[in-house]
Amino acid sequence: MAEISSEVLLRLDRVTVEFNDEPALREVTFELRKGETVVILGASGSGKTVLLKTAMGLISPSAGTVSLLGRSITGLRERDVMGLRGRMGVLFQEGGLFDSLTIEENVAYPLLNQKALECPAEEIRSRVEEALQFVELEHTLEKLPSELSGGMRRRVGIARAIVSHPEFLLYDSPTAGLDPITANTIMALIAKERDLRRTTTALATHRFQDGQLLANYYYNAKTQRLEPIGANGEAVDVRTRFVVMGEGRIVFEGSQEELERCQDTYVAKFSRRWKG
Amino acid sequence: MFDWLKPPVLKLQDFVLLTGRAFFNLFRAPHYWDDVAVQMDIIGVGSVPIVSMIGFFSGAVITLQMSRALNQYGAQGEVGRIVSITLVRELGPVLTAIIVAGRNASGMASELGSMKVTEQIDAMRALGTDPTQKLVTPRLLATMFMLPILTIIADFIGLIGGYIVACVMLSLTTATTYWSTSYQVLEYNDVAQGLIKPVVFAIVIALVGCFYGLETTGGTQGVGRATTRAVVVASVWIFVLTFFIGKFFVQLG
Numbered sequence: 001m002a003e004i005s006s007e008v009l010l011r012l013d014r015v016t017v018e019f020n021d022e023p024a025l026r027e028v029t030f031e032l033r034k035g036e037t038v039v040i041l042g043a044s045g046s047g048k049t050v051l052l053k054t055a056m057g058l059i060s061p062s063a064g065t066v067s068l069l070g071r072s073i074t075g076l077r078e079r080d081v082m083g084l085r086g087r088m089g090v091l092f093q094e095g096g097l098f099d100s101l102t103i104e105e106n107v108a109y110p111l112l113n114q115k116a117l118e119c120p121a122e123e124i125r126s127r128v129e130e131a132l133q134f135v136e137l138e139h140t141l142e143k144l145p146s147e148l149s150g151g152m153r154r155r156v157g158i159a160r161a162i163v164s165h166p167e168f169l170l171y172d173s174p175t176a177g178l179d180p181i182t183a184n185t186i187m188a189l190i191a192k193e194r195d196l197r198r199t200t201t202a203l204a205t206h207r208f209q210d211g212q213l214l215a216n217y218y219y220n221a222k223t224q225r226l227e228p229i230g231a232n233g234e235a236v237d238v239r240t241r242f243v244v245m246g247e248g249r250i251v252f253e254g255s256q257e258e259l260e261r262c263q264d265t266y267v268a269k270f271s272r273r274w275k276g
Numbered sequence: 277m278f279d280w281l282k283p284p285v286l287k288l289q290d291f292v293l294l295t296g297r298a299f300f301n302l303f304r305a306p307h308y309w310d311d312v313a314v315q316m317d318i319i320g321v322g323s324v325p326i327v328s329m330i331g332f333f334s335g336a337v338i339t340l341q342m343s344r345a346l347n348q349y350g351a352q353g354e355v356g357r358i359v360s361i362t363l364v365r366e367l368g369p370v371l372t373a374i375i376v377a378g379r380n381a382s383g384m385a386s387e388l389g390s391m392k393v394t395e396q397i398d399a400m401r402a403l404g405t406d407p408t409q410k411l412v413t414p415r416l417l418a419t420m421f422m423l424p425i426l427t428i429i430a431d432f433i434g435l436i437g438g439y440i441v442a443c444v445m446l447s448l449t450t451a452t453t454y455w456s457t458s459y460q461v462l463e464y465n466d467v468a469q470g471l472i473k474p475v476v477f478a479i480v481i482a483l484v485g486c487f488y489g490l491e492t493t494g495g496t497q498g499v500g501r502a503t504t505r506a507v508v509v510a511s512v513w514i515f516v517l518t519f520f521i522g523k524f525f526v527q528l529g
Contacts, residue, residue: 058398082404096399098391114404160403 007034009168009200010055015064017050024050026248032168032202035239037194039211040204041270042245048204052170056090057081086116089161089169093176095153097145104141107131107160117164131163135189151182158189168200175210187213188226195219208270215240215256244270291487298483301413311414319380320422327372327426328433334367335359335434339441343448352448356458359438364462364470368431370518373477376423377510381485384415385506388489389499416482423478424471469525477514484510
């Protein structure tokens with residue numbers, strides 16, 4: 001489905017991040033290539049969020065280099081990084097919605113503030129409605145985030161992330177703290193975005209089933225639902241790679257089969273818990 | 277050996293950087309005038325009732341306390357001068373700044389702190405806005421503009437408080453003497469320090485409030501800590517700075 005390309009959208013090269021002399025990332029090397037889906041698994045505090053924030057240039061590494069869309073952002077001024085950030089989308093852990101703005105203003109925010117997007121003012125409303133329709137929340141335009149449930153806020157977060165039609169998307173624990181049904185709805189939306197728009201996707205999560213869903217299911221535009229890959233004999237390439245993080249390091253990298261076969265006690269916790 | 281110095285020096289460095297960026301943003305686009313107006317309303321208009329009340333009672337209480345001493349020396353006619361100088365030089369600017377620090381430095385720290393712990397600050401940066409430009413500079417501008425005005429209001433209402441005690445309650449002097457002496461006693465030096473102080477205090481209140489807000493960590497408990505620190509640090513700096521500014525103007529003569 002997605003085109004196979006070796007173009008590297010994101011690269012962290014031996015990156016170390018420290019907070020008050022405590023390392024949060026230790027010499028991490030990570031790549032996100034165009035067209036692939038990367039699932040970053042790890043316990044709380046293993047460095048998943050720090051990895052994603054460092055990749056966006058929100059956290060400065062104390063050692064190593066970060067490249068975004070082919071350009072090194074290490075040591076670059078915030079203003080220069082902002083232009084690059086306009087080409088990516090992000091969903092923060094709790095949604096990161098601005099609680100003083102309405103849903104419409106929240107979703108329109110990147111279009112209004114990202115100069116690089118150059119979105120004409122008359123298009124903003126329709127783009128916002130389109131993004132909210134995608135997450136099936138088009139009736140909430142005038143509401144405030146506090147009036148929505150946790151799952152709905154996460155869906156608005158997805159709408160805000162995709163409204164700019166980004167080249168790749170980073171999701172930080174999109175299902176954390178949600179009930180299984182809502183979590184599945186969120187994951188279905190992430191797969192739908194990936195497969196309809198062919199967006200490169202990196203997903204940080206502590207739930208193996210989230211990764212398994214992205215690796216084994218795809219969104220069928222005809223039936224408008226998720227279907228197992230290969231069930232209809234369709235040629236679907238979602239190229240899912242799994243990365244496991246522990247104590248600020250990448251302790252495993254490979255396919256789903258390799259992850260399930262891995263004997264390391266820590267790594268196995270993420271695959272076996274689900275299987276069990 | 278000097279490791280213990282590292283955290284405060286780093287914090288000071290961060291504060292200086294934030295100050296530099298907040299001021300530099302005044303001269304570069306985009307300018308968020310809507311946010312400036314909203315903050316002016318919150319900081320300025322919102323503080324008028326409390327600042328007026330504090331001003332009124334401080335003027336009244338100075339007059340009340342001074343009345344006995346003035347009576348002893350038979351200098352009741354000087355009451356207007358004393359109230360005017362005390363309020364314009366010192367009490368007006370300091371009390372107004374302390375009130376605004378309590379109301380708004382805490383408000384800024386808690387608002388920005390909540391935004392920080394709920395990743396709204398990160399979201400802002402990820403979605404193309406510089407939080408210093410969008411959040412700090414408008415608060416700085418609004419406080420710098422509104423605090424001198426609030427101080428003038430406090431000074432004036434303080435003089436009314438003094439008038440009511442001096443002329444209506446205690447009949448120390450006539451209204452004409454009270455108002456003319458309180459006006460005539462003020463020199464350029466007094467008015468200048470009475471207006472420079474609020475501008476300096478405004479910079480302290482806005483930047484300290486925003487600084488502690490933006491460096492909040494540790495969830496809702498962290499927001500509480502940031503709020504307390506912002507008020508304490510801003511209040512202490514107000515008292516320290518009023519001494520040095522006062523000293524400077526005393527030396528000027």
